[in-house]
Amino acid sequence: MRHLNTALSTLYASALYVFIFLPVAVLVLFSFQDGTLPVPPLHGLTLRWYGEIFADAKLMSALMHSLVVALASSAVACVLGFLAAYAFARYTLPASALQRALIVAPMTVSTLIIGLGLLSLFSRFNVTLSLWTVGIGHVVINLPLCFAIIYASMGGHQVNIERAARDLGARDWQVMALVTAPMLAPSILAAFFLSVTFSWDEFIVAFLLSRFDVTLPVEIWSMLRSGLDPKTNAIGSVVFLISVVFLIVMELAVFRKSGKSK
Amino acid sequence: MTTTPLERAERRKAWGFALPALIFTIAFFLVPFLYMAAISFWKREGREIVASWTLDNYAAFFGKPHLLKALFNSLEVTAIVTVISILLAYPLAWIIAERVPRRWQRFALIMAILPFWTSYVVRSYSWLLVLSGGGVVNQALMWTGLISEPLQLSANRVGTVIGFVHFFVMLLTLTIYANLVQLSPNYRRAAADLGANGFQTFRHVILPLTLPGIMVGAFLTFVLCIGDYITPQILGGNNELVLPQVIMLQLGRRADFPMAAALSLVLMVVVTIAYLACARWLKMERT
Numbered sequence: 350m351r352h353l354n355t356a357l358s359t360l361y362a363s364a365l366y367v368f369i370f371l372p373v374a375v376l377v378l379f380s381f382q383d384g385t386l387p388v389p390p391l392h393g394l395t396l397r398w399y400g401e402i403f404a405d406a407k408l409m410s411a412l413m414h415s416l417v418v419a420l421a422s423s424a425v426a427c428v429l430g431f432l433a434a435y436a437f438a439r440y441t442l443p444a445s446a447l448q449r450a451l452i453v454a455p456m457t458v459s460t461l462i463i464g465l466g467l468l469s470l471f472s473r474f475n476v477t478l479s480l481w482t483v484g485i486g487h488v489v490i491n492l493p494l495c496f497a498i499i500y501a502s503m504g505g506h507q508v509n510i511e512r513a514a515r516d517l518g519a520r521d522w523q524v525m526a527l528v529t530a531p532m533l534a535p536s537i538l539a540a541f542f543l544s545v546t547f548s549w550d551e552f553i554v555a556f557l558l559s560r561f562d563v564t565l566p567v568e569i570w571s572m573l574r575s576g577l578d579p580k581t582n583a584i585g586s587v588v589f590l591i592s593v594v595f596l597i598v599m600e601l602a603v604f605r606k607s608g609k610s611k
Numbered sequence: 612m613t614t615t616p617l618e619r620a621e622r623r624k625a626w627g628f629a630l631p632a633l634i635f636t637i638a639f640f641l642v643p644f645l646y647m648a649a650i651s652f653w654k655r656e657g658r659e660i661v662a663s664w665t666l667d668n669y670a671a672f673f674g675k676p677h678l679l680k681a682l683f684n685s686l687e688v689t690a691i692v693t694v695i696s697i698l699l700a701y702p703l704a705w706i707i708a709e710r711v712p713r714r715w716q717r718f719a720l721i722m723a724i725l726p727f728w729t730s731y732v733v734r735s736y737s738w739l740l741v742l743s744g745g746g747v748v749n750q751a752l753m754w755t756g757l758i759s760e761p762l763q764l765s766a767n768r769v770g771t772v773i774g775f776v777h778f779f780v781m782l783l784t785l786t787i788y789a790n791l792v793q794l795s796p797n798y799r800r801a802a803a804d805l806g807a808n809g810f811q812t813f814r815h816v817i818l819p820l821t822l823p824g825i826m827v828g829a830f831l832t833f834v835l836c837i838g839d840y841i842t843p844q845i846l847g848g849n850n851e852l853v854l855p856q857v858i859m860l861q862l863g864r865r866a867d868f869p870m871a872a873a874l875s876l877v878l879m880v881v882v883t884i885a886y887l888a889c890a891r892w893l894k895m896e897r898t
Contacts (some may be wrong), residue, residue, distance in 0.1 A: 355710070361703070361706065362707075362710075363787065365699060365702075365703050365723075365762065366722065366723070368777065369726055369777065369780065370726060371741055371747075372726070372734060372737035372738045372740070372741055372777065373725075373726045373729055373734070373737060375737060375747055376736075376737035376740065390750070405717070429631050429635055430632065432628045432629070432632065433628065433629050433631070433633070435628050436625045436626075436627075436628035436629035437629065438815075439625075440621060440622070440624070440625030442625050442626070442629060448629065451633065451634065451636055452632055452636055453767070454636070454640065454641075454642045455636070457882075457886065458644070458832075458879065459834065459838030459855075459878065459882065461646075461838055461840060461858065461875065461878075462647070462838075462840070462855075462875045462878070462879055463640065463643075463874065465647060465862070465871060465875050466640070466643030466644045466647040469646055469647050469868055469872065470642065470643040470647075471644050473646070474867075485639055486639075488639070489635075489636075489640050492632060492635065492636065504712045505735075511849060521624065524720075546728060549730075550728075550730050550731050551730050552731060552841055553840055553841070556726060557781050565730070566730055566731070569730065569733060569736075573732075573736055573845065577739065577740065581733075581739075582824050584733075585729065585733035585737065588729065588730040588733055589728070589729040589730070589733070592729060592730070593725070593728060595728075596693060596721075596725075596728055
Protein backbone atom coordinates (compact mmCIF):
# COMPACT_ATOMS: atom_id res chain seq x y z
CA MET A 350 0.00 0.00 0.00
CA ARG A 351 2.72 2.40 1.05
CA HIS A 352 4.77 1.46 -2.02
CA LEU A 353 1.76 1.92 -4.28
CA ASN A 354 1.17 5.37 -2.81
CA THR A 355 4.77 6.37 -3.38
CA ALA A 356 4.68 5.04 -6.92
CA LEU A 357 1.48 6.90 -7.71
CA SER A 358 2.85 10.13 -6.20
CA THR A 359 6.03 9.85 -8.20
CA LEU A 360 4.10 9.11 -11.36
CA TYR A 361 1.74 12.03 -10.83
CA ALA A 362 4.48 14.51 -10.00
CA SER A 363 6.56 13.38 -12.99
CA ALA A 364 3.59 13.73 -15.34
CA LEU A 365 2.89 17.24 -14.11
CA TYR A 366 6.55 18.25 -14.32
CA VAL A 367 6.53 17.01 -17.93
CA PHE A 368 3.45 19.14 -18.58
CA ILE A 369 5.10 22.16 -16.95
CA PHE A 370 8.37 21.77 -18.84
CA LEU A 371 7.03 20.52 -22.17
CA PRO A 372 6.62 23.86 -23.95
CA VAL A 373 9.95 25.24 -22.73
CA ALA A 374 11.80 22.05 -23.65
CA VAL A 375 10.23 22.04 -27.13
CA LEU A 376 11.08 25.71 -27.52
CA VAL A 377 14.75 25.23 -26.68
CA LEU A 378 15.08 21.96 -28.59
CA PHE A 379 13.65 23.30 -31.83
CA SER A 380 15.67 26.50 -31.60
CA PHE A 381 18.51 24.26 -32.83
CA GLN A 382 16.40 22.86 -35.69
CA ASP A 383 18.23 22.86 -38.98
CA GLY A 384 15.24 23.77 -41.12
CA THR A 385 12.90 26.68 -41.52
CA LEU A 386 10.04 25.18 -39.49
CA PRO A 387 10.34 24.50 -35.75
CA VAL A 388 8.22 21.33 -35.84
CA PRO A 389 9.11 17.63 -35.58
CA PRO A 390 10.82 15.56 -36.79
CA LEU A 391 14.01 17.05 -35.47
CA HIS A 392 16.68 16.85 -38.14
CA GLY A 393 20.13 18.29 -37.87
CA LEU A 394 21.37 20.66 -35.22
CA THR A 395 22.52 24.17 -35.96
CA LEU A 396 23.35 27.40 -34.18
CA ARG A 397 22.31 29.37 -37.25
CA TRP A 398 19.19 30.90 -35.64
CA TYR A 399 21.15 32.18 -32.67
CA GLY A 400 23.56 33.80 -35.09
CA GLU A 401 20.67 35.40 -36.92
CA ILE A 402 19.00 36.87 -33.85
CA PHE A 403 22.25 38.36 -32.58
CA ALA A 404 22.76 39.92 -36.01
CA ASP A 405 19.18 41.24 -36.01
CA ALA A 406 19.47 44.94 -35.17
CA LYS A 407 15.77 45.33 -34.39
CA LEU A 408 15.76 42.45 -31.92
CA MET A 409 18.94 43.55 -30.23
CA SER A 410 17.72 47.13 -29.82
CA ALA A 411 14.42 45.78 -28.43
CA LEU A 412 16.45 43.71 -25.98
CA MET A 413 18.40 46.78 -24.88
CA HIS A 414 15.16 48.78 -24.54
CA SER A 415 13.70 46.05 -22.36
CA LEU A 416 16.75 46.00 -20.09
CA VAL A 417 16.87 49.80 -19.79
CA VAL A 418 13.15 50.10 -19.06
CA ALA A 419 13.19 47.19 -16.59
CA LEU A 420 16.20 48.47 -14.62
CA ALA A 421 15.18 52.14 -14.65
CA SER A 422 11.50 51.65 -13.85
CA SER A 423 12.30 49.16 -11.08
CA ALA A 424 14.82 51.55 -9.55
CA VAL A 425 12.29 54.39 -9.57
CA ALA A 426 9.56 52.14 -8.16
CA CYS A 427 11.91 50.95 -5.40
CA VAL A 428 12.97 54.46 -4.39
CA LEU A 429 9.40 55.80 -4.33
CA GLY A 430 8.18 52.66 -2.56
CA PHE A 431 10.98 52.82 0.02
CA LEU A 432 10.39 56.51 0.83
CA ALA A 433 6.65 55.95 1.20
CA ALA A 434 7.13 52.81 3.29
CA TYR A 435 9.49 54.78 5.55
CA ALA A 436 6.95 57.59 5.91
CA PHE A 437 4.09 55.25 6.84
CA ALA A 438 6.15 53.04 9.14
CA ARG A 439 7.92 55.79 11.09
CA TYR A 440 5.44 58.67 11.19
CA THR A 441 1.72 59.01 11.73
CA LEU A 442 -0.02 60.57 8.78
CA PRO A 443 -3.71 61.44 8.60
CA ALA A 444 -5.87 58.77 6.93
CA SER A 445 -2.77 56.64 6.45
CA ALA A 446 -4.78 53.45 5.81
CA LEU A 447 -6.53 55.18 2.93
CA GLN A 448 -3.27 56.52 1.54
CA ARG A 449 -1.67 53.09 1.70
CA ALA A 450 -4.71 51.64 -0.05
CA LEU A 451 -4.26 54.22 -2.82
CA ILE A 452 -0.62 53.26 -3.33
CA VAL A 453 -1.36 49.52 -3.60
CA ALA A 454 -4.57 50.02 -5.63
CA PRO A 455 -2.93 49.50 -9.06
CA MET A 456 -2.09 45.95 -8.02
CA THR A 457 -5.79 45.04 -8.02
CA VAL A 458 -6.46 46.42 -11.49
CA SER A 459 -5.72 44.51 -14.68
CA THR A 460 -2.72 45.82 -16.61
CA LEU A 461 -4.94 46.21 -19.67
CA ILE A 462 -6.94 48.84 -17.77
CA ILE A 463 -3.79 50.60 -16.50
CA GLY A 464 -2.41 50.75 -20.04
CA LEU A 465 -5.68 51.90 -21.55
CA GLY A 466 -6.09 54.66 -18.94
CA LEU A 467 -2.57 55.97 -19.53
CA LEU A 468 -3.00 55.75 -23.28
CA SER A 469 -6.21 57.80 -23.21
CA LEU A 470 -4.59 60.42 -21.01
CA PHE A 471 -1.39 60.60 -23.05
CA SER A 472 -3.28 60.97 -26.30
CA ARG A 473 -5.49 63.64 -24.71
CA PHE A 474 -2.40 65.72 -23.93
CA ASN A 475 -0.59 64.77 -27.14
CA VAL A 476 2.24 63.06 -25.32
CA THR A 477 4.39 61.20 -27.83
CA LEU A 478 4.63 57.50 -27.05
CA SER A 479 8.19 56.40 -26.29
CA LEU A 480 10.26 54.35 -23.89
CA TRP A 481 9.45 57.02 -21.30
CA THR A 482 5.74 56.32 -21.46
CA VAL A 483 6.38 52.58 -21.24
CA GLY A 484 8.62 53.21 -18.23
CA ILE A 485 5.93 55.28 -16.50
CA GLY A 486 3.46 52.45 -17.07
CA HIS A 487 5.86 49.95 -15.57
CA VAL A 488 6.45 52.12 -12.50
CA VAL A 489 2.66 52.23 -12.02
CA ILE A 490 2.61 48.41 -12.06
CA ASN A 491 5.68 47.89 -9.87
CA LEU A 492 5.35 50.66 -7.28
CA PRO A 493 2.58 48.86 -5.29
CA LEU A 494 4.66 45.68 -5.24
CA CYS A 495 7.84 47.45 -4.07
CA PHE A 496 5.93 49.44 -1.47
CA ALA A 497 4.15 46.36 -0.11
CA ILE A 498 7.32 44.25 0.15
CA ILE A 499 9.42 46.98 1.77
CA TYR A 500 6.63 48.18 4.07
CA ALA A 501 6.06 44.62 5.31
CA SER A 502 9.70 44.32 6.38
CA MET A 503 9.81 47.69 8.18
CA GLY A 504 9.25 46.35 11.65
CA GLY A 505 9.68 48.15 14.95
CA HIS A 506 12.96 46.40 15.67
CA GLN A 507 14.98 48.76 13.50
CA VAL A 508 13.63 51.89 15.23
CA ASN A 509 16.08 51.79 18.13
CA ILE A 510 19.05 51.51 15.82
CA GLU A 511 17.78 54.48 13.85
CA ARG A 512 17.31 56.43 17.07
CA ALA A 513 20.86 55.57 18.12
CA ALA A 514 22.14 56.82 14.79
CA ARG A 515 20.22 60.05 15.27
CA ASP A 516 21.57 60.48 18.82
CA LEU A 517 25.05 60.14 17.39
CA GLY A 518 24.29 63.10 15.15
CA ALA A 519 23.21 61.52 11.86
CA ARG A 520 20.87 63.61 9.73
CA ASP A 521 17.59 62.19 8.39
CA TRP A 522 18.98 61.35 5.00
CA GLN A 523 22.04 59.76 6.58
CA VAL A 524 19.87 57.58 8.82
CA MET A 525 17.83 56.55 5.82
CA ALA A 526 20.69 55.89 3.42
CA LEU A 527 23.31 54.52 5.83
CA VAL A 528 21.20 52.75 8.45
CA THR A 529 17.64 51.94 7.35
CA ALA A 530 18.30 51.02 3.74
CA PRO A 531 21.21 48.63 4.51
CA MET A 532 19.14 46.95 7.23
CA LEU A 533 16.32 46.40 4.77
CA ALA A 534 18.63 45.45 1.90
CA PRO A 535 17.26 41.90 1.44
CA SER A 536 13.68 43.03 0.96
CA ILE A 537 14.67 46.06 -1.12
CA LEU A 538 16.72 43.79 -3.39
CA ALA A 539 13.89 41.26 -3.57
CA ALA A 540 11.46 44.03 -4.54
CA PHE A 541 13.91 45.33 -7.14
CA PHE A 542 14.60 41.97 -8.78
CA LEU A 543 10.96 40.95 -8.73
CA SER A 544 9.91 44.14 -10.46
CA VAL A 545 12.76 43.77 -12.96
CA THR A 546 11.41 40.34 -13.96
CA PHE A 547 7.85 41.71 -14.19
CA SER A 548 8.85 44.68 -16.29
CA TRP A 549 11.17 42.59 -18.45
CA ASP A 550 8.24 40.32 -19.31
CA GLU A 551 5.40 42.84 -19.40
CA PHE A 552 3.60 42.97 -22.72
CA ILE A 553 0.28 44.75 -22.76
CA VAL A 554 1.33 48.12 -21.27
CA ALA A 555 4.48 48.14 -23.40
CA PHE A 556 2.38 47.30 -26.45
CA LEU A 557 -0.13 50.07 -25.83
CA LEU A 558 2.35 52.76 -24.77
CA SER A 559 5.17 52.35 -27.28
CA ARG A 560 5.40 53.29 -30.90
CA PHE A 561 8.83 52.90 -32.51
CA ASP A 562 11.18 52.00 -29.70
CA VAL A 563 9.47 48.81 -28.62
CA THR A 564 10.53 46.37 -25.89
CA LEU A 565 11.42 42.73 -26.48
CA PRO A 566 8.01 41.12 -25.76
CA VAL A 567 6.40 43.54 -28.22
CA GLU A 568 9.03 42.83 -30.87
CA ILE A 569 8.56 39.07 -30.39
CA TRP A 570 4.81 39.60 -30.68
CA SER A 571 5.23 41.24 -34.06
CA MET A 572 7.58 38.44 -35.16
CA LEU A 573 4.83 35.94 -34.34
CA ARG A 574 2.62 37.39 -37.01
CA SER A 575 4.81 35.75 -39.65
CA GLY A 576 4.06 32.31 -38.17
CA LEU A 577 6.24 29.58 -36.68
CA ASP A 578 9.89 30.45 -37.09
CA PRO A 579 13.05 28.99 -35.46
CA LYS A 580 14.27 32.55 -34.91
CA THR A 581 11.42 33.07 -32.46
CA ASN A 582 12.51 29.90 -30.67
CA ALA A 583 16.08 31.15 -30.43
CA ILE A 584 15.16 34.56 -29.00
CA GLY A 585 12.64 32.87 -26.67
CA SER A 586 15.37 30.59 -25.35
CA VAL A 587 17.68 33.56 -24.81
CA VAL A 588 14.94 35.37 -22.88
CA PHE A 589 14.43 32.28 -20.74
CA LEU A 590 18.15 32.05 -20.05
CA ILE A 591 18.33 35.71 -18.98
CA SER A 592 15.32 35.30 -16.67
CA VAL A 593 16.87 32.22 -15.06
CA VAL A 594 20.12 34.14 -14.51
CA PHE A 595 18.13 36.91 -12.79
CA LEU A 596 16.44 34.27 -10.66
CA ILE A 597 19.70 32.64 -9.62
CA VAL A 598 21.24 36.02 -8.78
CA MET A 599 18.16 36.82 -6.68
CA GLU A 600 18.27 33.45 -4.95
CA LEU A 601 21.96 33.83 -4.12
CA ALA A 602 21.99 37.54 -3.29
CA VAL A 603 18.75 37.82 -1.39
CA PHE A 604 17.79 34.52 0.18
CA ARG A 605 21.26 33.24 1.02
CA LYS A 606 22.04 36.52 2.74
CA SER A 607 18.79 36.71 4.67
CA GLY A 608 19.25 33.06 5.66
CA LYS A 609 22.72 33.74 7.02
CA SER A 610 21.70 36.72 9.11
CA LYS A 611 19.04 34.73 10.94
CA MET B 612 -5.59 70.04 19.75
CA THR B 613 -2.60 72.27 19.22
CA THR B 614 0.53 71.06 17.56
CA THR B 615 3.98 72.11 18.60
CA PRO B 616 6.41 73.42 15.97
CA LEU B 617 8.40 70.23 16.40
CA GLU B 618 5.37 68.08 15.60
CA ARG B 619 4.62 70.21 12.59
CA ALA B 620 8.18 69.82 11.36
CA GLU B 621 7.93 66.05 11.81
CA ARG B 622 4.68 65.94 9.90
CA ARG B 623 6.13 68.01 7.07
CA LYS B 624 8.97 65.54 6.86
CA ALA B 625 6.57 62.59 6.78
CA TRP B 626 4.63 64.16 3.93
CA GLY B 627 7.88 64.80 2.12
CA PHE B 628 8.65 61.08 2.14
CA ALA B 629 5.14 59.92 1.27
CA LEU B 630 4.27 62.50 -1.37
CA PRO B 631 6.41 61.34 -4.31
CA ALA B 632 4.70 57.94 -4.35
CA LEU B 633 1.27 59.46 -3.70
CA ILE B 634 1.62 62.09 -6.41
CA PHE B 635 2.89 59.51 -8.86
CA THR B 636 0.00 57.17 -8.15
CA ILE B 637 -2.56 59.96 -8.42
CA ALA B 638 -1.08 61.38 -11.62
CA PHE B 639 -0.45 58.13 -13.49
CA PHE B 640 -3.03 55.78 -12.02
CA LEU B 641 -5.99 57.55 -10.45
CA VAL B 642 -6.35 60.42 -12.91
CA PRO B 643 -5.98 58.20 -16.03
CA PHE B 644 -8.41 55.73 -14.55
CA LEU B 645 -11.03 58.39 -13.79
CA TYR B 646 -10.49 59.95 -17.21
CA MET B 647 -11.05 56.58 -18.83
CA ALA B 648 -14.17 56.05 -16.76
CA ALA B 649 -15.43 59.42 -18.00
CA ILE B 650 -14.60 58.59 -21.62
CA SER B 651 -16.71 55.46 -21.38
CA PHE B 652 -19.74 57.77 -21.07
CA TRP B 653 -18.67 59.92 -24.03
CA LYS B 654 -18.91 59.06 -27.65
CA ARG B 655 -16.83 58.87 -30.76
CA GLU B 656 -17.61 61.06 -33.74
CA GLY B 657 -15.37 60.27 -36.68
CA ARG B 658 -11.92 60.11 -35.11
CA GLU B 659 -12.74 62.60 -32.38
CA ILE B 660 -13.92 61.83 -28.87
CA VAL B 661 -16.78 64.17 -27.98
CA ALA B 662 -17.48 64.95 -24.34
CA SER B 663 -21.24 64.62 -24.42
CA TRP B 664 -22.57 62.33 -21.75
CA THR B 665 -24.37 59.23 -22.96
CA LEU B 666 -25.03 55.64 -21.96
CA ASP B 667 -24.76 54.50 -25.59
CA ASN B 668 -21.60 52.44 -25.07
CA TYR B 669 -23.09 50.45 -22.23
CA ALA B 670 -26.38 50.07 -24.12
CA ALA B 671 -24.39 48.76 -27.08
CA PHE B 672 -22.65 46.26 -24.81
CA PHE B 673 -25.91 44.80 -23.57
CA GLY B 674 -27.57 45.16 -26.97
CA LYS B 675 -24.96 43.47 -29.14
CA PRO B 676 -24.93 39.68 -28.73
CA HIS B 677 -21.30 39.31 -29.83
CA LEU B 678 -20.09 41.65 -27.08
CA LEU B 679 -22.19 40.00 -24.41
CA LYS B 680 -20.99 36.65 -25.73
CA ALA B 681 -17.39 37.76 -25.18
CA LEU B 682 -18.10 38.34 -21.51
CA PHE B 683 -19.67 34.89 -21.18
CA ASN B 684 -16.75 33.31 -23.04
CA SER B 685 -14.39 35.04 -20.62
CA LEU B 686 -16.32 33.81 -17.60
CA GLU B 687 -16.60 30.27 -18.94
CA VAL B 688 -12.92 29.96 -19.86
CA THR B 689 -11.91 31.46 -16.52
CA ALA B 690 -14.14 29.08 -14.55
CA ILE B 691 -12.90 26.01 -16.46
CA VAL B 692 -9.27 27.08 -16.07
CA THR B 693 -9.62 27.81 -12.37
CA VAL B 694 -11.22 24.44 -11.58
CA ILE B 695 -8.79 22.36 -13.66
CA SER B 696 -5.78 24.25 -12.30
CA ILE B 697 -6.82 23.68 -8.68
CA LEU B 698 -7.48 19.98 -9.30
CA LEU B 699 -4.07 19.53 -10.94
CA ALA B 700 -2.06 21.76 -8.58
CA TYR B 701 -3.35 20.47 -5.25
CA PRO B 702 -1.87 16.95 -5.50
CA LEU B 703 1.45 18.34 -6.72
CA ALA B 704 1.63 20.84 -3.85
CA TRP B 705 0.74 18.01 -1.46
CA ILE B 706 3.38 15.69 -2.89
CA ILE B 707 6.05 18.39 -2.62
CA ALA B 708 5.04 19.24 0.94
CA GLU B 709 4.60 15.65 2.18
CA ARG B 710 6.59 13.27 0.05
CA VAL B 711 9.67 15.24 -0.94
CA PRO B 712 12.45 15.31 1.70
CA ARG B 713 12.64 18.68 3.39
CA ARG B 714 15.97 19.78 1.96
CA TRP B 715 14.77 19.07 -1.57
CA GLN B 716 11.45 20.87 -1.21
CA ARG B 717 12.74 24.29 -2.13
CA PHE B 718 14.39 22.83 -5.21
CA ALA B 719 11.23 20.90 -6.19
CA LEU B 720 9.21 24.09 -5.84
CA ILE B 721 11.66 26.19 -7.86
CA MET B 722 11.56 23.55 -10.61
CA ALA B 723 7.75 23.55 -10.53
CA ILE B 724 7.63 27.29 -11.20
CA LEU B 725 10.76 27.71 -13.31
CA PRO B 726 8.94 28.07 -16.66
CA PHE B 727 6.97 30.85 -14.95
CA TRP B 728 9.98 32.99 -15.74
CA THR B 729 10.04 32.50 -19.47
CA SER B 730 8.58 35.43 -21.31
CA TYR B 731 4.81 35.17 -21.19
CA VAL B 732 4.47 35.83 -24.91
CA VAL B 733 7.10 33.19 -25.69
CA ARG B 734 5.43 30.65 -23.40
CA SER B 735 2.12 30.95 -25.22
CA TYR B 736 3.90 30.70 -28.53
CA SER B 737 5.79 27.59 -27.44
CA TRP B 738 2.48 25.89 -26.65
CA LEU B 739 1.65 26.50 -30.29
CA LEU B 740 4.70 24.41 -31.22
CA VAL B 741 3.37 21.63 -29.01
CA LEU B 742 -0.29 21.75 -29.97
CA SER B 743 -0.47 22.83 -33.60
CA GLY B 744 -1.43 20.46 -36.42
CA GLY B 745 2.20 19.52 -37.12
CA GLY B 746 3.21 20.00 -33.49
CA VAL B 747 4.84 17.60 -31.07
CA VAL B 748 1.68 16.13 -29.57
CA ASN B 749 -0.06 15.46 -32.86
CA GLN B 750 3.08 14.06 -34.48
CA ALA B 751 3.65 11.75 -31.53
CA LEU B 752 0.07 10.53 -31.51
CA MET B 753 0.08 9.90 -35.26
CA TRP B 754 3.42 8.13 -35.05
CA THR B 755 2.06 5.75 -32.41
CA GLY B 756 -0.96 5.21 -34.61
CA LEU B 757 -3.50 6.32 -32.00
CA ILE B 758 -4.95 8.88 -34.41
CA SER B 759 -4.77 9.20 -38.17
CA GLU B 760 -5.76 12.85 -38.47
CA PRO B 761 -4.22 15.69 -36.42
CA LEU B 762 -6.39 16.79 -33.50
CA GLN B 763 -7.54 20.39 -33.43
CA LEU B 764 -5.75 21.49 -30.26
CA SER B 765 -5.05 25.13 -31.02
CA ALA B 766 -6.92 28.08 -32.53
CA ASN B 767 -9.86 27.11 -30.34
CA ARG B 768 -10.92 27.01 -26.72
CA VAL B 769 -8.90 23.84 -26.00
CA GLY B 770 -5.69 25.68 -26.82
CA THR B 771 -6.61 28.68 -24.65
CA VAL B 772 -7.49 26.46 -21.70
CA ILE B 773 -4.28 24.40 -21.95
CA GLY B 774 -2.15 27.54 -22.17
CA PHE B 775 -3.87 29.09 -19.17
CA VAL B 776 -3.85 25.90 -17.08
CA HIS B 777 -0.11 25.60 -17.65
CA PHE B 778 0.42 29.06 -16.22
CA PHE B 779 -1.94 28.75 -13.28
CA VAL B 780 -0.92 25.26 -12.17
CA MET B 781 2.44 26.83 -11.36
CA LEU B 782 0.84 29.72 -9.49
CA LEU B 783 -1.60 27.55 -7.53
CA THR B 784 1.07 24.99 -6.63
CA LEU B 785 2.91 27.86 -4.99
CA THR B 786 -0.03 29.26 -2.98
CA ILE B 787 -1.34 25.83 -1.91
CA TYR B 788 2.15 24.63 -0.96
CA ALA B 789 2.65 27.74 1.17
CA ASN B 790 -0.57 26.85 2.98
CA LEU B 791 0.22 23.15 3.38
CA VAL B 792 3.66 23.57 4.96
CA GLN B 793 2.21 25.85 7.60
CA LEU B 794 -0.10 23.11 8.86
CA SER B 795 1.05 21.60 12.09
CA PRO B 796 1.46 17.80 11.89
CA ASN B 797 -0.46 17.66 15.16
CA TYR B 798 -3.74 18.02 13.29
CA ARG B 799 -3.07 14.86 11.38
CA ARG B 800 -1.92 13.01 14.48
CA ALA B 801 -5.05 14.10 16.34
CA ALA B 802 -7.27 12.96 13.46
CA ALA B 803 -5.48 9.60 13.37
CA ASP B 804 -5.86 9.23 17.13
CA LEU B 805 -9.56 9.80 16.77
CA GLY B 806 -9.69 6.98 14.25
CA ALA B 807 -9.89 8.83 10.94
CA ASN B 808 -8.38 7.08 7.92
CA GLY B 809 -6.25 8.92 5.37
CA PHE B 810 -9.12 10.05 3.22
CA GLN B 811 -11.27 11.17 6.15
CA THR B 812 -8.35 13.17 7.56
CA PHE B 813 -7.90 14.86 4.21
CA ARG B 814 -11.60 15.50 3.65
CA HIS B 815 -12.42 16.84 7.12
CA VAL B 816 -9.14 18.29 8.38
CA ILE B 817 -6.54 19.08 5.71
CA LEU B 818 -8.84 20.34 2.96
CA PRO B 819 -10.80 22.81 5.13
CA LEU B 820 -7.56 24.13 6.61
CA THR B 821 -6.04 24.75 3.18
CA LEU B 822 -9.15 26.35 1.69
CA PRO B 823 -7.88 29.90 2.35
CA GLY B 824 -4.78 29.14 0.25
CA ILE B 825 -6.92 27.67 -2.49
CA MET B 826 -9.21 30.70 -2.43
CA VAL B 827 -6.33 33.18 -2.65
CA GLY B 828 -4.87 31.22 -5.56
CA ALA B 829 -8.26 30.89 -7.22
CA PHE B 830 -8.85 34.62 -6.90
CA LEU B 831 -5.46 35.41 -8.45
CA THR B 832 -6.23 32.93 -11.22
CA PHE B 833 -9.61 34.54 -11.83
CA VAL B 834 -8.24 38.09 -12.01
CA LEU B 835 -5.21 37.29 -14.16
CA CYS B 836 -7.09 34.90 -16.43
CA ILE B 837 -10.10 37.08 -17.18
CA GLY B 838 -7.96 40.14 -17.88
CA ASP B 839 -5.44 38.41 -20.13
CA TYR B 840 -5.12 39.09 -23.81
CA ILE B 841 -2.01 37.18 -24.86
CA THR B 842 -2.96 33.53 -24.32
CA PRO B 843 -6.43 33.72 -25.95
CA GLN B 844 -5.01 35.71 -28.85
CA ILE B 845 -2.12 33.33 -29.59
CA LEU B 846 -3.72 29.99 -28.71
CA GLY B 847 -7.43 30.65 -28.99
CA GLY B 848 -7.70 32.03 -32.50
CA ASN B 849 -10.45 34.39 -33.51
CA ASN B 850 -13.56 32.24 -33.33
CA GLU B 851 -14.50 32.60 -29.69
CA LEU B 852 -13.30 36.01 -28.58
CA VAL B 853 -12.88 36.83 -24.91
CA LEU B 854 -13.42 40.29 -23.45
CA PRO B 855 -9.81 41.55 -23.56
CA GLN B 856 -9.60 40.52 -27.23
CA VAL B 857 -12.74 42.53 -27.97
CA ILE B 858 -11.32 45.51 -26.07
CA MET B 859 -8.13 45.39 -28.13
CA LEU B 860 -10.17 45.09 -31.32
CA GLN B 861 -12.14 48.24 -30.46
CA LEU B 862 -8.83 49.97 -29.95
CA GLY B 863 -6.79 48.62 -32.83
CA ARG B 864 -9.23 48.24 -35.65
CA ARG B 865 -11.79 50.87 -34.83
CA ALA B 866 -9.90 53.37 -32.64
CA ASP B 867 -13.05 53.48 -30.54
CA PHE B 868 -11.72 54.65 -27.19
CA PRO B 869 -15.11 55.21 -25.54
CA MET B 870 -16.26 51.67 -26.35
CA ALA B 871 -12.94 50.13 -25.24
CA ALA B 872 -13.17 52.13 -22.02
CA ALA B 873 -16.74 50.98 -21.37
CA LEU B 874 -15.78 47.34 -21.92
CA SER B 875 -12.79 47.74 -19.59
CA LEU B 876 -15.09 49.08 -16.90
CA VAL B 877 -17.35 46.07 -17.35
CA LEU B 878 -14.27 43.88 -16.89
CA MET B 879 -13.32 45.84 -13.81
CA VAL B 880 -16.82 45.46 -12.30
CA VAL B 881 -16.70 41.69 -12.82
CA VAL B 882 -13.31 41.48 -11.07
CA THR B 883 -14.56 43.69 -8.23
CA ILE B 884 -17.57 41.42 -7.69
CA ALA B 885 -15.24 38.41 -7.57
CA TYR B 886 -13.02 40.24 -5.09
CA LEU B 887 -15.93 41.15 -2.81
CA ALA B 888 -17.24 37.59 -2.90
CA CYS B 889 -13.79 36.26 -2.09
CA ALA B 890 -13.15 38.75 0.73
CA ARG B 891 -16.58 38.06 2.21
CA TRP B 892 -15.98 34.34 2.07
CA LEU B 893 -12.55 34.61 3.69
CA LYS B 894 -13.96 36.80 6.44
CA MET B 895 -16.80 34.35 7.10
CA GLU B 896 -14.27 31.55 7.22
CA ARG B 897 -12.23 33.31 9.87
CA THR B 898 -15.09 34.17 12.23
